[in-house]
Amino acid sequence: MLIKSTEFFKTLPPKKCVECKKTMDEQHECYGNHCNECMSNQLK
Ligand SMILES: [Zn+2]
DSSP states (O other), rough: OOOOOOHHHSSOOOOOOOOOOOOOGGGGGGGTOOOHHHHHHHOO
16 A cells, blocks of 8 residues: 555654553553553563
């Protein structure tokens, strides 16, 4: 599937966890700037 350059630039860059710098999925945006793993670590 082809993506127009205009559509490409509308796409936001992948979010990265502020703790481990791992790229996060869009679905984790409700967790702020931390990935699932780091969130779990904080809950301990
Ligand atoms: Zn993390």
